[in-house]
Amino acid sequence: MSNYGKVFKMIRESKNMSLKEVAGDFVTPAQLSRFENGKSNLSVDTFFHCLENMDVLQGEFSTFYHSYYQDEDIRVSVEIRQATENHNTSYFRKKIKEYQQRYEENQRKSDRVLIAVFYVMLNRCDANQKIPEEEKQVITDYLMSIDEWCFYELWILGNCSRALSSKTIEILGNELFHRTQFYNGIDENRRRVYRILLNITSQVLDRKEDSIAAKFIKYIERLDILESDMFGRLQLKFIKGQFSYLQGNPNGLEVMRECQRIAEFLECYDVSHQIDRSFSLITDM
DSSP states (O other): OHHHHHHHHHHHHHTTOOHHHHHTTTSOHHHHHHHHTTSOOOOHHHHHHHHHHTTOOHHHHHHHHHHHHGGGSGGGOHHHHHHHHTTOHHHHHHHHHHHHHHHHHHOOHHHHHHHHHHHHHHHHHOTTSOOOHHHHHHHHHHHHHOSSOOHHHHHHHHHHGGGSOHHHHHHHHHHHHHTTTTGGGSHHHHHHHHHHHHHHHHHHHHTTOHHHHHHHHHHHHHHOOOTTOHHHHHHHHHHHHHHHHHTTOTHHHHHHHHHHHHHHHTTOHHHHHHHHHHHHHHSOO
16 A cells, blocks of 8 residues: 555645645644555545545546556556567466466455466467366356446456357446446546447457347447547447448448548558458458
Protein backbone atom coordinates (compact mmCIF):
# COMPACT_ATOMS: atom_id res chain seq x y z
CA MET A 1 0.00 0.00 0.00
CA SER A 2 3.02 2.31 0.43
CA ASN A 3 3.02 3.09 -3.29
CA TYR A 4 -0.44 4.64 -3.03
CA GLY A 5 0.95 7.13 -0.56
CA LYS A 6 3.90 7.92 -2.82
CA VAL A 7 1.64 8.68 -5.77
CA PHE A 8 -0.72 10.64 -3.55
CA LYS A 9 2.18 12.79 -2.31
CA MET A 10 3.43 13.36 -5.85
CA ILE A 11 0.01 14.63 -6.93
CA ARG A 12 -0.37 16.83 -3.84
CA GLU A 13 3.04 18.42 -4.30
CA SER A 14 2.43 18.93 -8.05
CA LYS A 15 -0.64 20.98 -7.08
CA ASN A 16 1.39 22.98 -4.53
CA MET A 17 -1.02 22.03 -1.75
CA SER A 18 -0.05 21.64 1.89
CA LEU A 19 -0.86 18.60 4.03
CA LYS A 20 -3.29 20.75 6.00
CA GLU A 21 -5.15 21.90 2.88
CA VAL A 22 -5.61 18.36 1.63
CA ALA A 23 -6.41 16.86 5.03
CA GLY A 24 -9.29 19.24 5.68
CA ASP A 25 -11.55 18.06 8.51
CA PHE A 26 -11.26 14.36 7.68
CA VAL A 27 -7.75 13.51 8.90
CA THR A 28 -4.88 15.24 10.67
CA PRO A 29 -1.89 16.46 8.62
CA ALA A 30 0.30 14.10 10.66
CA GLN A 31 -1.85 11.08 9.74
CA LEU A 32 -1.82 12.10 6.10
CA SER A 33 1.96 12.45 6.20
CA ARG A 34 2.29 8.92 7.61
CA PHE A 35 0.12 7.64 4.76
CA GLU A 36 2.27 9.39 2.16
CA ASN A 37 5.39 7.83 3.67
CA GLY A 38 3.97 4.32 3.74
CA LYS A 39 3.70 4.12 7.55
CA SER A 40 -0.09 3.85 7.79
CA ASN A 41 -3.24 3.59 5.70
CA LEU A 42 -6.33 5.76 5.28
CA SER A 43 -9.92 4.60 5.37
CA VAL A 44 -11.62 4.54 1.98
CA ASP A 45 -13.88 7.47 2.89
CA THR A 46 -10.95 9.58 4.09
CA PHE A 47 -8.89 8.75 1.01
CA PHE A 48 -11.71 9.78 -1.33
CA HIS A 49 -12.33 13.00 0.61
CA CYS A 50 -8.64 13.91 0.31
CA LEU A 51 -8.71 13.26 -3.44
CA GLU A 52 -11.77 15.49 -3.68
CA ASN A 53 -9.91 18.26 -1.82
CA MET A 54 -7.21 18.07 -4.51
CA ASP A 55 -9.88 18.06 -7.29
CA VAL A 56 -8.63 14.64 -8.41
CA LEU A 57 -11.12 12.03 -9.61
CA GLN A 58 -10.77 8.44 -8.42
CA GLY A 59 -10.20 7.30 -11.98
CA GLU A 60 -7.49 9.92 -12.45
CA PHE A 61 -5.65 8.67 -9.37
CA SER A 62 -5.84 5.13 -10.73
CA THR A 63 -4.36 6.33 -14.04
CA PHE A 64 -1.49 8.09 -12.23
CA TYR A 65 -0.82 5.00 -10.14
CA HIS A 66 -0.70 2.61 -13.08
CA SER A 67 1.54 4.99 -15.01
CA TYR A 68 4.17 4.80 -12.30
CA TYR A 69 3.76 1.22 -11.08
CA GLN A 70 2.40 -0.60 -14.10
CA ASP A 71 4.82 -3.52 -13.86
CA GLU A 72 3.32 -4.35 -10.46
CA ASP A 73 -0.10 -4.69 -12.08
CA ILE A 74 0.00 -7.65 -14.39
CA ARG A 75 -2.96 -6.34 -16.41
CA VAL A 76 -0.98 -3.37 -17.71
CA SER A 77 2.54 -4.75 -17.46
CA VAL A 78 4.86 -3.48 -20.19
CA GLU A 79 7.05 -6.51 -19.53
CA ILE A 80 4.25 -8.92 -20.41
CA ARG A 81 3.29 -6.97 -23.52
CA GLN A 82 6.88 -6.94 -24.73
CA ALA A 83 7.29 -10.65 -24.03
CA THR A 84 4.20 -11.35 -26.14
CA GLU A 85 5.30 -9.12 -29.00
CA ASN A 86 8.78 -10.69 -28.99
CA HIS A 87 7.41 -14.26 -28.78
CA ASN A 88 9.45 -14.78 -25.62
CA THR A 89 8.39 -18.30 -24.67
CA SER A 90 10.99 -18.63 -21.91
CA TYR A 91 9.46 -15.64 -20.12
CA PHE A 92 6.02 -17.29 -19.94
CA ARG A 93 7.45 -20.69 -18.95
CA LYS A 94 9.18 -18.88 -16.09
CA LYS A 95 5.94 -17.13 -15.14
CA ILE A 96 4.03 -20.42 -15.13
CA LYS A 97 6.58 -21.97 -12.76
CA GLU A 98 6.63 -18.87 -10.56
CA TYR A 99 2.85 -18.80 -10.15
CA GLN A 100 2.59 -22.56 -9.72
CA GLN A 101 4.95 -22.25 -6.75
CA ARG A 102 2.95 -19.33 -5.37
CA TYR A 103 -0.29 -21.27 -5.76
CA GLU A 104 1.15 -24.30 -3.95
CA GLU A 105 2.11 -22.05 -1.06
CA ASN A 106 -1.04 -19.96 -0.65
CA GLN A 107 -3.81 -21.59 -2.75
CA ARG A 108 -4.95 -18.18 -3.99
CA LYS A 109 -7.53 -18.48 -6.75
CA SER A 110 -6.08 -15.50 -8.61
CA ASP A 111 -2.68 -17.21 -8.88
CA ARG A 112 -4.31 -20.33 -10.32
CA VAL A 113 -6.16 -18.24 -12.89
CA LEU A 114 -2.95 -16.48 -13.93
CA ILE A 115 -1.25 -19.82 -14.52
CA ALA A 116 -3.97 -20.59 -17.06
CA VAL A 117 -3.63 -17.14 -18.65
CA PHE A 118 0.13 -17.61 -19.01
CA TYR A 119 -0.45 -20.94 -20.77
CA VAL A 120 -2.59 -19.07 -23.30
CA MET A 121 0.09 -16.41 -23.77
CA LEU A 122 2.74 -19.10 -24.20
CA ASN A 123 0.62 -20.63 -26.96
CA ARG A 124 0.26 -17.21 -28.59
CA CYS A 125 4.06 -17.00 -28.76
CA ASP A 126 4.45 -20.55 -30.05
CA ALA A 127 1.47 -22.45 -31.47
CA ASN A 128 3.28 -25.73 -30.83
CA GLN A 129 2.91 -25.09 -27.09
CA LYS A 130 -0.51 -26.63 -26.58
CA ILE A 131 -2.89 -25.32 -23.93
CA PRO A 132 -4.13 -28.09 -21.61
CA GLU A 133 -7.91 -28.31 -21.58
CA GLU A 134 -7.76 -28.01 -17.80
CA GLU A 135 -6.31 -24.51 -18.14
CA LYS A 136 -9.07 -23.41 -20.50
CA GLN A 137 -11.62 -24.70 -18.01
CA VAL A 138 -9.97 -22.76 -15.17
CA ILE A 139 -10.42 -19.54 -17.18
CA THR A 140 -14.05 -20.27 -18.02
CA ASP A 141 -14.95 -21.37 -14.49
CA TYR A 142 -13.39 -18.26 -12.99
CA LEU A 143 -15.21 -15.84 -15.31
CA MET A 144 -18.53 -17.60 -14.75
CA SER A 145 -18.04 -17.38 -10.97
CA ILE A 146 -17.89 -13.55 -10.99
CA ASP A 147 -21.23 -11.74 -10.91
CA GLU A 148 -20.01 -8.29 -11.99
CA TRP A 149 -17.00 -8.16 -14.28
CA CYS A 150 -14.40 -5.39 -13.95
CA PHE A 151 -11.06 -4.61 -15.57
CA TYR A 152 -9.42 -7.86 -14.38
CA GLU A 153 -12.10 -10.08 -15.90
CA LEU A 154 -12.07 -8.07 -19.14
CA TRP A 155 -8.29 -8.42 -19.29
CA ILE A 156 -8.57 -12.21 -18.94
CA LEU A 157 -11.24 -12.59 -21.62
CA GLY A 158 -9.50 -10.16 -23.96
CA ASN A 159 -6.26 -12.12 -23.77
CA CYS A 160 -7.69 -15.64 -23.77
CA SER A 161 -10.72 -15.66 -26.07
CA ARG A 162 -8.85 -16.96 -29.15
CA ALA A 163 -7.87 -20.07 -27.22
CA LEU A 164 -11.47 -20.96 -26.40
CA SER A 165 -14.08 -22.85 -28.37
CA SER A 166 -16.75 -20.95 -30.29
CA LYS A 167 -19.42 -22.24 -27.90
CA THR A 168 -17.44 -21.00 -24.90
CA ILE A 169 -16.90 -17.62 -26.57
CA GLU A 170 -20.64 -17.38 -27.20
CA ILE A 171 -21.37 -18.04 -23.52
CA LEU A 172 -18.70 -15.66 -22.26
CA GLY A 173 -19.67 -12.98 -24.79
CA ASN A 174 -23.22 -13.09 -23.45
CA GLU A 175 -21.90 -12.81 -19.91
CA LEU A 176 -19.58 -9.95 -20.92
CA PHE A 177 -22.60 -7.92 -21.99
CA HIS A 178 -24.77 -8.78 -19.00
CA ARG A 179 -22.16 -8.82 -16.22
CA THR A 180 -20.73 -5.36 -16.90
CA GLN A 181 -23.91 -3.30 -16.55
CA PHE A 182 -22.58 -1.46 -13.50
CA TYR A 183 -18.99 -1.24 -14.74
CA ASN A 184 -19.73 0.23 -18.17
CA GLY A 185 -21.59 3.24 -16.75
CA ILE A 186 -18.31 5.12 -17.29
CA ASP A 187 -17.37 5.91 -20.90
CA GLU A 188 -13.82 4.55 -20.69
CA ASN A 189 -15.07 1.30 -19.16
CA ARG A 190 -17.80 1.01 -21.79
CA ARG A 191 -15.08 1.44 -24.42
CA ARG A 192 -13.19 -1.54 -22.95
CA VAL A 193 -16.33 -3.68 -23.01
CA TYR A 194 -17.34 -2.99 -26.60
CA ARG A 195 -13.76 -3.30 -27.89
CA ILE A 196 -13.55 -6.81 -26.47
CA LEU A 197 -16.94 -7.56 -28.02
CA LEU A 198 -15.65 -6.22 -31.34
CA ASN A 199 -12.59 -8.47 -31.13
CA ILE A 200 -14.47 -11.64 -30.22
CA THR A 201 -17.04 -10.88 -32.94
CA SER A 202 -14.19 -10.77 -35.46
CA GLN A 203 -12.93 -14.08 -34.09
CA VAL A 204 -16.25 -15.89 -34.48
CA LEU A 205 -16.73 -14.41 -37.96
CA ASP A 206 -13.31 -15.75 -38.96
CA ARG A 207 -14.61 -19.13 -37.80
CA LYS A 208 -17.76 -18.66 -39.93
CA GLU A 209 -19.96 -18.62 -36.80
CA ASP A 210 -22.52 -16.22 -38.27
CA SER A 211 -25.28 -16.71 -35.71
CA ILE A 212 -22.97 -15.93 -32.79
CA ALA A 213 -21.62 -12.87 -34.61
CA ALA A 214 -25.15 -11.59 -35.26
CA LYS A 215 -25.93 -11.70 -31.55
CA PHE A 216 -22.68 -9.91 -30.64
CA ILE A 217 -23.27 -7.18 -33.23
CA LYS A 218 -26.60 -6.40 -31.57
CA TYR A 219 -24.86 -6.16 -28.20
CA ILE A 220 -22.28 -3.74 -29.61
CA GLU A 221 -24.99 -1.56 -31.15
CA ARG A 222 -26.80 -1.42 -27.81
CA LEU A 223 -23.59 -0.31 -26.10
CA ASP A 224 -23.38 2.56 -28.62
CA ILE A 225 -19.76 3.09 -29.67
CA LEU A 226 -18.55 6.55 -28.70
CA GLU A 227 -18.52 8.97 -31.62
CA SER A 228 -14.98 9.98 -30.68
CA ASP A 229 -13.83 6.36 -31.01
CA MET A 230 -13.14 6.37 -34.74
CA PHE A 231 -11.29 3.06 -34.69
CA GLY A 232 -14.12 1.31 -32.85
CA ARG A 233 -16.67 2.60 -35.35
CA LEU A 234 -14.47 1.58 -38.29
CA GLN A 235 -14.06 -1.89 -36.80
CA LEU A 236 -17.82 -2.29 -36.40
CA LYS A 237 -18.40 -1.11 -39.97
CA PHE A 238 -15.89 -3.71 -41.21
CA ILE A 239 -17.48 -6.46 -39.11
CA LYS A 240 -20.91 -5.65 -40.52
CA GLY A 241 -19.50 -5.75 -44.04
CA GLN A 242 -17.86 -9.10 -43.37
CA PHE A 243 -21.06 -10.47 -41.84
CA SER A 244 -23.10 -9.24 -44.81
CA TYR A 245 -20.66 -10.86 -47.26
CA LEU A 246 -20.79 -14.18 -45.43
CA GLN A 247 -24.59 -13.98 -45.65
CA GLY A 248 -24.29 -13.89 -49.45
CA ASN A 249 -24.40 -10.14 -50.04
CA PRO A 250 -21.53 -9.15 -52.40
CA ASN A 251 -21.90 -5.49 -51.35
CA GLY A 252 -20.40 -6.48 -48.01
CA LEU A 253 -17.04 -6.91 -49.71
CA GLU A 254 -17.09 -3.31 -50.93
CA VAL A 255 -17.82 -2.11 -47.39
CA MET A 256 -14.77 -4.04 -46.21
CA ARG A 257 -12.60 -2.55 -48.97
CA GLU A 258 -13.81 0.95 -48.08
CA CYS A 259 -12.82 0.35 -44.45
CA GLN A 260 -9.36 -0.66 -45.64
CA ARG A 261 -9.08 2.51 -47.74
CA ILE A 262 -10.00 4.60 -44.72
CA ALA A 263 -7.42 2.80 -42.58
CA GLU A 264 -4.71 3.43 -45.18
CA PHE A 265 -5.77 7.08 -45.56
CA LEU A 266 -5.30 7.45 -41.79
CA GLU A 267 -1.93 5.66 -42.10
CA CYS A 268 -3.15 2.83 -39.86
CA TYR A 269 -1.15 0.23 -41.76
CA ASP A 270 -1.34 -2.46 -39.07
CA VAL A 271 -5.12 -2.24 -39.29
CA SER A 272 -4.90 -2.49 -43.07
CA HIS A 273 -2.78 -5.65 -42.75
CA GLN A 274 -5.33 -7.12 -40.33
CA ILE A 275 -8.03 -6.46 -42.91
CA ASP A 276 -5.90 -8.23 -45.52
CA ARG A 277 -5.77 -11.29 -43.26
CA SER A 278 -9.55 -11.22 -42.91
CA PHE A 279 -9.89 -11.02 -46.70
CA SER A 280 -7.68 -14.08 -47.08
CA LEU A 281 -9.93 -16.06 -44.75
CA ILE A 282 -13.17 -15.36 -46.60
CA THR A 283 -12.27 -14.73 -50.24
CA ASP A 284 -9.97 -15.98 -52.97
CA MET A 285 -8.25 -12.58 -53.20
